[in-house]
Amino acid sequence: MIVFDDVTKRYPGAAVAVEGLSLEAPNGKLTVFVGPSGCGKTTSLRMINRLIAPTSGSILLDGEPTERMDVALLRRRIGYVIQHAGLFPHRTVVQNIASTARLNGVAKDKALRTAHELLERVGLTQAFAHRYPWQLSGGQQQRVGVARALASDPKFMLMDEPFSAVDPVVRGQLQDEFLRLQREIGKTIIMVTHDIDEALKLGDQVAVLRTGGKLAQIASPRELLARPADAFVADFIGRDRGYRFLSFAGLGPSLPLRREPVVALGTLPEAARQVALDRWILVADAAGRPIGWADLDAQTGPLREGDLNLSGTLAPRDGTLRHVLDAALSAPSGRGVVVDAADGSLLGTIGLGEIVREVEAGRNGTGGVA
Numbered sequence: 001m002i003v004f005d006d007v008t009k010r011y012p013g014a015a016v017a018v019e020g021l022s023l024e025a026p027n028g029k030l031t032v033f034v035g036p037s038g039c040g041k042t043t044s045l046r047m048i049n050r051l052i053a054p055t056s057g058s059i060l061l062d063g064e065p066t067e068r069m070d071v072a073l074l075r076r077r078i079g080y081v082i083q084h085a086g087l088f089p090h091r092t093v094v095q096n097i098a099s100t101a102r103l104n105g106v107a108k109d110k111a112l113r114t115a116h117e118l119l120e121r122v123g124l125t126q127a128f129a130h131r132y133p134w135q136l137s138g139g140q141q142q143r144v145g146v147a148r149a150l151a152s153d154p155k156f157m158l159m160d161e162p163f164s165a166v167d168p169v170v171r172g173q174l175q176d177e178f179l180r181l182q183r184e185i186g187k188t189i190i191m192v193t194h195d196i197d198e199a200l201k202l203g204d205q206v207a208v209l210r211t212g213g214k215l216a217q218i219a220s221p222r223e224l225l226a227r228p229a230d231a232f233v234a235d236f237i238g239r240d241r242g243y244r245f246l247s248f249a250g251l252g253p254s255l256p257l258r259r260e261p262v263v264a265l266g267t268l269p270e271a272a273r274q275v276a277l278d279r280w281i282l283v284a285d286a287a288g289r290p291i292g293w294a295d296l297d298a299q300t301g302p303l304r305e306g307d308l309n310l311s312g313t314l315a316p317r318d319g320t321l322r323h324v325l326d327a328a329l330s331a332p333s334g335r336g337v338v339v340d341a342a343d344g345s346l347l348g349t350i351g352l353g354e355i356v357r358e359v360e361a362g363r364n365g366t367g368g369v370a
């Protein structure tokens with residue numbers, strides 16, 4: 001556990017950056033520091049590995065005050081990932097990954113072997129092993145940065161805006177991969193971000209800081225959305241908080257899935273009309289995976305791929321109400337398509353009305369909303 005005990009940082013000649021910060025980051029959990037620019041997130045993070053010295057107060061690692069520890073030993077216990085990855089430009093990918101373990105005195109052969117293994121853990125193939133950082137995309141560099149922090153198998157990890165230097169699509173992928181990885185490795189992590197969506201998606205708990213480095217609220221994402229402590233937190237979480245809350249509501253076992261008729265490509269419109277619920281018919285492949293919707297009012301010949309409306313998103317059965325609401329809103333039929341997460345096959349559809357009823361059932365504590 002990482003504990004901040006009344007920690008203050010005053011830079012000489014500047015306003016106070018962090019004031020009286022007290023909080024606990026539990027073991028095995030990911031705690032996110034979020035807040036507006038200049039609120040003291042990075043300063044707070046860097047005080048943990050003593051890149052910055054607190055003016056007063058104490059930071060404890062599993063009960064031991066960091067100010068009493070040897071700095072080199074302290075840093076070896078803590079993995080550190082920074083924005084733009086901060087890789088050594090003249091070292092290859094595996095040499096970069098192995099560098100932290102080497103610093104910890106691990107023999108070169110063993111460090112390199114571990115580096116090759118870690119490469120795959122963070123979603124890269126061996127083809128990248130001997131490339132230099134400049135031969136990698138931003139997202140690949142970030143993955144190497146994460147692998148390097150993990151190389152000495154530290155119990156604690158500090159991550160400063162680790163996914164911010166890449167475009168939104170890659171960023172989403174890196175976040176998903178990192179969540180999967182964290183489920184396996186269960187490190188004690190503190191991550192800094194200015195992006196509330198990232199904080200709510202990744203954090204087991206989220207600490208919202210306000211300017212001057214004062215803690216406004218620390219809570220689980222769900223709690224933060226449901227009960228912001230004050231107007232500052234509510235404003236920072238943003239206008240979409242009602243909608244965002246749906247991300248934390250799973251599709252309960254009672255979700256009323258409707259049986260949706262499907263046809264194959266090549267079906268004639270007359271045959272499709274026989275089974276369709278309305279003017280929209282869902283087209284699926286031989287394995288029962290939905291391809292898209294066909295508009296039978298506009299269809300004259302056999303259904304071809306080019307005729308299909310592909311706007312609808314697919315909601316996995318183990319997804320959230322946000323997924324299924326998006327699926328219903330984006331489908332031309334107004335029916336959200338729910339699929340098996342493992343094989344992508346159709347399980348059924350759900351209409352907007354039923355989704356709203358699920359939400360209501362969850363609020364009343366009577367239904368399947370998690």
Ligand SMILES: Nc1ncnc2c1ncn2[C@@H]1O[C@H](COP(=O)(O)OP(=O)(O)OP(=O)(O)O)[C@@H](O)[C@H]1O
Nearest residue numbers: 011012014017036037038039040041042043044194
């Ligand atoms: N070395 C320094 N000397 C003086 N003031 C500093 C120094 N480093 C940071 N500050 C000030 O301390 C405050 C907190 O800075 P910090 O970098 O921790 O904020 P942050 O929340 O991480 O911001 P951002 O999201 O913009 O990166 C800011 O007002 C900043 O200007």
